[in-house]
Amino acid sequence: MSLRSFLARHSFHYAWVVAFLTFLALLIAAGIRATPGVFMVPLEREFGWSRATISLAVSINLVLYGLIGPFAATMYEQFGIRRTMVFALAFLGIGVSLTTFMSQPWQLVLLWGVVVGCGTGVIALVLGVIVANRWFVERRGLVIGILTASTATGQLVFLPLLALIVQRFGWRNAALTIAGATFIIIPLIALLMRDKPGQIGLRPLGNINEALEEIPQSQENPITSTINTLRLGMRKPDFWLLAGSFFVCGASTNGLIGTHLIPACIDHGIPEVKAASLLAVMGVFDFIGTTASGWLSDRWNNRYLLCGYYGL
Numbered sequence: 427m428s429l430r431s432f433l434a435r436h437s438f439h440y441a442w443v444v445a446f447l448t449f450l451a452l453l454i455a456a457g458i459r460a461t462p463g464v465f466m467v468p469l470e471r472e473f474g475w476s477r478a479t480i481s482l483a484v485s486i487n488l489v490l491y492g493l494i495g496p497f498a499a500t501m502y503e504q505f506g507i508r509r510t511m512v513f514a515l516a517f518l519g520i521g522v523s524l525t526t527f528m529s530q531p532w533q534l535v536l537l538w539g540v541v542v543g544c545g546t547g548v549i550a551l552v553l554g555v556i557v558a559n560r561w562f563v564e565r566r567g568l569v570i571g572i573l574t575a576s577t578a579t580g581q582l583v584f585l586p587l588l589a590l591i592v593q594r595f596g597w598r599n600a601a602l603t604i605a606g607a608t609f610i611i612i613p614l615i616a617l618l619m620r621d622k623p624g625q626i627g628l629r630p631l632g633n634i635n636e637a638l639e640e641i642p643q644s645q646e647n648p649i650t651s652t653i654n655t656l657r658l659g660m661r662k663p664d665f666w667l668l669a670g671s672f673f674v675c676g677a678s679t680n681g682l683i684g685t686h687l688i689p690a691c692i693d694h695g696i697p698e699v700k701a702a703s704l705l706a707v708m709g710v711f712d713f714i715g716t717t718a719s720g721w722l723s724d725r726w727n728n729r730y731l732l733c734g735y736y737g738l
Contacts, residue, residue: 440620441561441631445569447619448557449576450611451511455549456580457588458518458542458604459491459680463688464588464702468597469534477689479531484685486539487546492676494547500652501548502556508619510548512612518545519608526598551577560622564632571720578712581684581705589688589702671736683708 462484469480501510521541528534554573558566584604591600623630659665683705691701722731 439631451549452576453580454608455546456577457584459546460581465597466689467692483535483539487543490543491547495552496652498548499552506621511615514548515612519605522605526601562631567723568720571717575713575716578709581709585702585706589699
């Protein structure tokens with residue numbers, strides 16, 4: 427029985443499988459991005475590196491995480507979702523594994539700053555948006571909300587666990603744990619992920635009237651295509667409003683809270699596992715709010731929603 431016949435017989439749309447695989451990949455990447463907060467104090471104790479030195483690597487990581495996004499979108503269009511995801515996850519897993527051998531600050535900057543920063547920049551929210559736009563017509567906002575909430579879920583799942591492993595077995599075992607989780611999902615992505623519904627003879631979920639449309643593969647150089655698209659976007663005031671507000675959100679959540687809350691708690695006598703659990707609690711409400719925001723975006727004007735969020 428073909429995959430298409432099986433899905434039709436069981437009234438199940440393969441878009442949900444693709445969304446689940448995307449959620450797993452984003453969850454792993456979010457867990458990796460949240461790891462420096464758990465590693466900062468152990469690295470200070472073992473190597474004598476200053477918090478400023480470690481923060482430099484995290485800063486480079488976050489900058490590349492943001493800058494890679496537009497180029498990642500072009501990579502997904504040029505090389506396909508499945509192939510790009512497999513490559514980026516393997517790149518991440520290798521980079522995190524190699525951190526267990528580092529002994530110099532420049533190695534931290536290279537591995538955690540450059541390698542992990544580039545890898546997480548590819549497995550980022552841009553992936554969720556592309557998957558939602560290709561596979562969903564109905565419930566697209568809800569799916570984007572759930573995939574966006576993977577960042578919070580990554581904190582929920584990994585931070586307390588990693589903090590416990592660091593406390594009992596050391597930071598290297600924690601790094602190998604998150605790298606192992608990355609390698610585990612690569613075969614699932616390779617076997618089950620699909621670039622677009624047309625590959626298995628389906629329409630996007632909710633598209634029942636329109637004919638199947640093949641997305642033409644761009645022949646333009648990926649870097650040139652990205653720069654041209656950015657130039658087009660920069661002419662719009664909406665681009666700068668969103669970019670500026672998201673910059674503030676990223677600087678506060680990822681740059682300050684995500685990176686420095688756990689070390690600050692340890693400085694004030696709060697144990698590492700409990701500090702990670704506090705951050706995970708924030709992730710619980712983040713998950714609820716982000717998923718609800720996706721559901722609301724299918725029903726309300728997004729400008730009013732965004733205005734309300736920033737008002738809060």
